[in-house]
Amino acid sequence: MLARTRRFSLGVPDRFTVSPDGARVLFVRTGSGTDPVGRLWLLEDGAERLVADPAVLGGPGDEDVPDEEKVRRERARVTASGIVAYATDREARLAVFALGGALWAVRTAGGAPWRIPTMGPVVDPRPSPDGSLVAYVTGGAVRVVGWDGTGDRLLAAPESPDVVYGLADHVSAESIGRLRGHWWSPEGDALLVTRVDEAPVARWFLSDPADPAKPPRLLRYPAAGTANAEVTVHVLGLDGRRTPVRLPAEADPEHHPDGRWTDMRFEYVTAAGWDACGPYVQIQTRDQRSAELFEADPDTGSARPLHLLRDRAWVPLTPGTPLRTGSGVPVVTRVRDDVCGIRVGDAASPPGLHVREVLGTAGERVYFTASEEPTEIHVWVYDPDGSADAPVDGSADDDRGRFRRVSGEPGVHTAAVGGDTVVLDSRTCEGRSVTVLRAGEPVGRIAVLAEEPPVPVRPLHLSLGTRRLRGHLHLPSWYDAGSDLRLPVLLSPYAGPGLQLALRAYGWWSAVAQWFAEQGFAVLVTDGRGTPGRGRAWETAVRGDRLGPALEDQVDAVHAAAERYPGLDLGRVAVRGWSYGGYLAIGAVLHRPDVFHAAVAGAAPTDRRLYDTHWEERFLGHPEVEPENYARSSLVPEAHRLTRPLMLIHGLADDNVVAAHTLRFSAALLAAGRPHTVLPLPGATHMVTQEQVMSNQLALEVDFLKSSLQR
Numbered sequence: 120m121l122a123r124t125r126r127f128s129l130g131v132p133d134r135f136t137v138s139p140d141g142a143r144v145l146f147v148r149t150g151s152g153t154d155p156v157g158r159l160w161l162l163e164d165g166a167e168r169l170v171a172d173p174a175v176l177g178g179p180g181d182e183d184v185p186d187e188e189k190v191r192r193e194r195a196r197v198t199a200s201g202i203v204a205y206a207t208d209r210e211a212r213l214a215v216f217a218l219g220g221a222l223w224a225v226r227t228a229g230g231a232p233w234r235i236p237t238m239g240p241v242v243d244p245r246p247s248p249d250g251s252l253v254a255y256v257t258g259g260a261v262r263v264v265g266w267d268g269t270g271d272r273l274l275a276a277p278e279s280p281d282v283v284y285g286l287a288d289h290v291s292a293e294s295i296g297r298l299r300g301h302w303w304s305p306e307g308d309a310l311l312v313t314r315v316d317e318a319p320v321a322r323w324f325l326s327d328p329a330d331p332a333k334p335p336r337l338l339r340y341p342a343a344g345t346a347n348a349e350v351t352v353h354v355l356g357l358d359g360r361r362t363p364v365r366l367p368a369e370a371d372p373e374h375h376p377d378g379r380w381t382d383m384r385f386e387y388v389t390a391a392g393w394d395a396c397g398p399y400v401q402i403q404t405r406d407q408r409s410a411e412l413f414e415a416d417p418d419t420g421s422a423r424p425l426h427l428l429r430d431r432a433w434v435p436l437t438p439g440t441p442l443r444t445g446s447g448v449p450v451v452t453r454v455r456d457d458v459c460g461i462r463v464g465d466a467a468s469p470p471g472l473h474v475r476e477v478l479g480t481a482g483e484r485v486y487f488t489a490s491e492e493p494t495e496i497h498v499w500v501y502d503p504d505g506s507a508d509a510p511v512d513g514s515a516d517d518d519r520g521r522f523r524r525v526s527g528e529p530g531v532h533t534a535a536v537g538g539d540t541v542v543l544d545s546r547t548c549e550g551r552s553v554t555v556l557r558a559g560e561p562v563g564r565i566a567v568l569a570e571e572p573p574v575p576v577r578p579l580h581l582s583l584g585t586r587r588l589r590g591h592l593h594l595p596s597w598y599d600a601g602s603d604l605r606l607p608v609l610l611s612p613y614a615g616p617g618l619q620l621a622l623r624a625y626g627w628w629s630a631v632a633q634w635f636a637e638q639g640f641a642v643l644v645t646d647g648r649g650t651p652g653r654g655r656a657w658e659t660a661v662r663g664d665r666l667g668p669a670l671e672d673q674v675d676a677v678h679a680a681a682e683r684y685p686g687l688d689l690g691r692v693a694v695r696g697w698s699y700g701g702y703l704a705i706g707a708v709l710h711r712p713d714v715f716h717a718a719v720a721g722a723a724p725t726d727r728r729l730y731d732t733h734w735e736e737r738f739l740g741h742p743e744v745e746p747e748n749y750a751r752s753s754l755v756p757e758a759h760r761l762t763r764p765l766m767l768i769h770g771l772a773d774d775n776v777v778a779a780h781t782l783r784f785s786a787a788l789l790a791a792g793r794p795h796t797v798l799p800l801p802g803a804t805h806m807v808t809q810e811q812v813m814s815n816q817l818a819l820e821v822d823f824l825k826s827s828l829q830r
Contacts, residue, residue: 120573121634122813123153125198126627130154130568132553134204135544137537138211141557143227144535144542144565145170145211149199152570156201159214161227162555165563171225171232173201173218183219185240187256187286193774194292198808204243208250209305211537213266215253217241222255224266236268242286243299247307252357254301254310259283261301261312261355274310274355281318281339288315288348290341293775294734295389296438302393309356309417311364311391311398319346325774329801338774343728343735343749344742350388352400354417362420366402370409376431380744382406387733389436396447399425407433407737412441412451426451432659433737435459439477439487450477450485457654461487463501469522472499473652479536486525486536493652494580494589494623498525498534498543525556531624546624572630574637580623583645583679589621590645590676591629592684593636600686607691607828608677609640610707610715614647614669615699616658616738621646631817635695638821641687643680647672663745665727665738665752666706673707674714689714691828695820697721698776698805701768705754705784708763717827719820721768722776722805725754725784729777758787764827766796768816770803796823 121127130152136145144162149155159171184192197203205216207227215224220240225232239257246253246266254263259277261284264270275284285301292298300313317339326335341347354362370383382405389410390401398417403410409429413422426441426449428434435452437459442450444463452474453462460468461477463485468474475496478486485501505520526532530547541556542565553565578591598606611632613620620628621644632642648668649661660668673694681687694715696704701723707715724730727749728742739748750756765788769781781797788795798819800812807813 122810135535141538141540157199187242206245208246209248213250215244256285261285290733316349341732364415376408380740410434445482496531529623576625576629576633584675593632593642605688606641610694613700645676693717695719709760717764719766725780759791761793768798770800773805775805
């Protein structure tokens, strides 16, 4: 079922857009929990209405999706097909989307969608604020066309095969979180556009060993310590004007924090946009210790600094920031007392409130998600008038009464806003729900059509050891804790930066953990140091060592859990994981074979020098300046340590953690005479979506772990 439902993501409404008057809510949802085709829907006057269905539109299908769009979907972790993204005009009256590279538009007031002719396959189409024009990217060029297909014109064309306008580069999309590359002016007479020159970036080639006749795919990959793409920002007028935004090349050394490796060059465009106050761009230094926000003059390209962020480890980039309210008040990240918060003008988020993401503004109100307890994420609102809707749980305001919590039930909540309407998207231990609030009161729901896991997920929520490690313990539904039966233990963590699994809400990973439990394991999922939500000291504890602190926390967690639950057999302990979790699984059997007796590692980044600049240098610095950090954190040099059964799994089409990681590590194991198992997945990327591959992979993992723990 996990494979058939694409990790239980099908049938879940997503990508909400609320009109400024709060009257209309657009969203994408597939037809059911097993239907992979996304459709565009509208909620208005309390009723859902289908706006666009790929099944009745005809034209090119998903087999014709341009390569650039395939990359965008991979970076965004999109698993569905059909309509997976869209954009609207200012009033959410016109929506546009791409299907198989063709451009489509539809009026939300009613009527059939129509196809807009374009000069090539379309990527990331976006209508002007008044809906009269649509900007799109094709072949690396930015073009605009009228809603009726007239007046198609070129705004910027790539000067070489290495140049792309209007799309995000690899690092921005994969590691920074900026997926866009063009933004309309409020008047609809110009666009702010990124230009990406990948000429300096190393050329890698991904081939398909299962199809030797297929030519390899060129991949521009900026590995740690190598050159990044050159990203610049330009204002493109519809009248043909082109104005480069003149941003500084380096940070001011007087205000830049010191470090063993210091690189003050501004190499990263972390955010950009164009609001009522004009264009803005945030840039970050190569060493990530400074990030500065600038507003730009669209006529001259001159840039004026607005806000500077500094941090001795790395500047935390809060998703959704920087942002400005309707009157132009900046919303920026602020770190205080080890907590990452926000500042809105002169107002700061309450002490102890860890801000996760800024969701948007409605006039001067600012909505964001934040945690007081790391296992819960709630929606909050800042209202400068102190008149925000009363918190549903009666939680106390700060001393100014301007910050209030919107969501109430323990869980993970996010939202989309427009006018006085809030679409509250909630994941709790009881399931998924989407509630529409107006003036703080529930006025409707959007249906969630996702399938439920065949076995209910009911883990024990734990706080383990002296560091109070948050964890979930999944036991078989048939297990009697009072019996003499002792269960083998399976650790199934991610435990890396940017992601938590032990939350007061269950995701697909919880269903997988419970499935393994039903096979006879006690499954422990623990979030340790380096994971988000517990303050800056907790996050930065992995600076210089990607493995040590995280592995120590897993060891402490399994020992603490076994002390509390005697039915856990510490003589049979295995560990499995994917991506960073796979890396941690290998590290566990290499460095702590006294604790871990077998491991399964999927898509594991075994050589830290082979991962991208922004992500890897954030934690380990530059490999030529701090080589000991890479030696300490890489697994290939430690292959000779292996004494436990190990299965390695990797998708051969993975362009995030390339298969070279597993192949190099396997070669090192072979050279050291260490037996191991390798399961290659032809055609699979970092997200394995093929139904048969996913289901059979899990079955093979169970067989391997059971046989290994019986030795």
